[in-house]
Amino acid sequence: MPRPRPTLRHVAVVTGTRADYGLLYPVARAIDQHPALELRLVATGTHLLTRSLGDLAFPVAAKVTMQKRGRVGRTHDAKALGRGVSGLTEAFAALTPDFVLVLGDRIEAFAAASAASVMGVRVAHLHGGDRAEGVADEAMRHAITKLAHLHLPATPRSARRIVRMGEPHDTVHVVGSPAIDELDSVAPASDAPRVLVLQHPIGDDDGTERKRMAATLAATAKHARLVFAPNHDPGRNGILAAIADADVDPVEHVPRRRFISLLKAADVIVGNSSAGLIEAAACKTPCVNIGPRQNGRDQPNSVVNATYSTRSIAAAIRGAERLDRRRFRHPYGKGDTGRRVSELLAELDFDRLPVRKQNSY
Numbered sequence: 001m002p003r004p005r006p007t008l009r010h011v012a013v014v015t016g017t018r019a020d021y022g023l024l025y026p027v028a029r030a031i032d033q034h035p036a037l038e039l040r041l042v043a044t045g046t047h048l049l050t051r052s053l054g055d056l057a058f059p060v061a062a063k064v065t066m067q068k069r070g071r072v073g074r075t076h077d078a079k080a081l082g083r084g085v086s087g088l089t090e091a092f093a094a095l096t097p098d099f100v101l102v103l104g105d106r107i108e109a110f111a112a113a114s115a116a117s118v119m120g121v122r123v124a125h126l127h128g129g130d131r132a133e134g135v136a137d138e139a140m141r142h143a144i145t146k147l148a149h150l151h152l153p154a155t156p157r158s159a160r161r162i163v164r165m166g167e168p169h170d171t172v173h174v175v176g177s178p179a180i181d182e183l184d185s186v187a188p189a190s191d192a193p194r195v196l197v198l199q200h201p202i203g204d205d206d207g208t209e210r211k212r213m214a215a216t217l218a219a220t221a222k223h224a225r226l227v228f229a230p231n232h233d234p235g236r237n238g239i240l241a242a243i244a245d246a247d248v249d250p251v252e253h254v255p256r257r258r259f260i261s262l263l264k265a266a267d268v269i270v271g272n273s274s275a276g277l278i279e280a281a282a283c284k285t286p287c288v289n290i291g292p293r294q295n296g297r298d299q300p301n302s303v304v305n306a307t308y309s310t311r312s313i314a315a316a317i318r319g320a321e322r323l324d325r326r327r328f329r330h331p332y333g334k335g336d337t338g339r340r341v342s343e344l345l346a347e348l349d350f351d352r353l354p355v356r357k358q359n360s361y
Helices: 018-033 051-055 074-095 107-119 137-147 156-164 206-219 236-245 256-265 310-321 337-347
Strands: 009-015 037-044 060-064 099-103 122-126 150-152 195-198 225-227 268-271 287-290 303-306
Touching: 009 018, 009 074, 009 107, 009 337, 018 037, 018 051, 018 099, 018 122, 018 256, 018 337, 037 074, 037 107, 037 337, 060 074, 074 107, 099 107, 099 337, 107 122, 107 137, 122 137, 122 337, 150 337, 206 236, 206 268, 206 310, 268 310, 287 310, 303 310
Parallel strands: 009 037, 009 099, 037 060, 099 122, 122 150, 195 225, 195 268, 268 287, 287 303
Antiparallel strands: none
């Protein structure tokens, strides 16, 4: 006779970077506060390389080492992915979650979805169906979609892409972006610079990434600015070299609420982060989006695109400053994503969400 399921549904929320944790936090908090759910936070990726592990607001149920300090590049990412699949398999075996929740398209999310799917654990995927080139983001995001059982896209356009990929309509729920949750509770910073610079590599060699970042730094040199360190994708060392060439001290880590307070008060955010397209629009802050990293993502009317040249970026900054902030609109929801996700996880009928998957076409 089968053993009855426990009353509480256990949800393993997997976070790999300070950026994804900032988005996952309101979802994790809603899960933690829901009477029918139990949160089990799993930390991996660059959390174990930086100070950001200390910023996690919930007890960490498991830590899984993937990246190794100082080793950056596609080969090292592939090796980290293998370590992640193995380590997360052990973590999930010990935690016995009913759901594994991941966000986006990075190797940490892909490792978690791969391990859970093969183990027969239901995968819930936030921000699936988006488009953005990144490094290998496009391929990994859609691969996670095919591994996932419950789809939680941020926009209707992303939801339609998921359905076109063969996922059943009744497994796709548009919930908005968790990046919008709780923004209203953060006041603008009184000490914000005019320009925030947040530029990540797109996987090219260090020399190319160095030249691209040099153009961005030259275009913003006359403005009061704050330059953030890039993520740990291939090409990171080139961007750091350009920052050193400009004699700038980059900010390696800022807590989420501090970042939002700076974003609200800044005149413009410059670079290629998704925060420029999502959070910035909700904060009524213009964005200069450089290069192809965000190609295909839903772009609000707060975005001015630029190429990797000092002249193009400087012109885009001038254009962004002329935008009417009162007219900014975005498609990323109303700021209630955490609540909506927790309710879905608690109320979904498992019989209608089978572990075995089949394309709908």
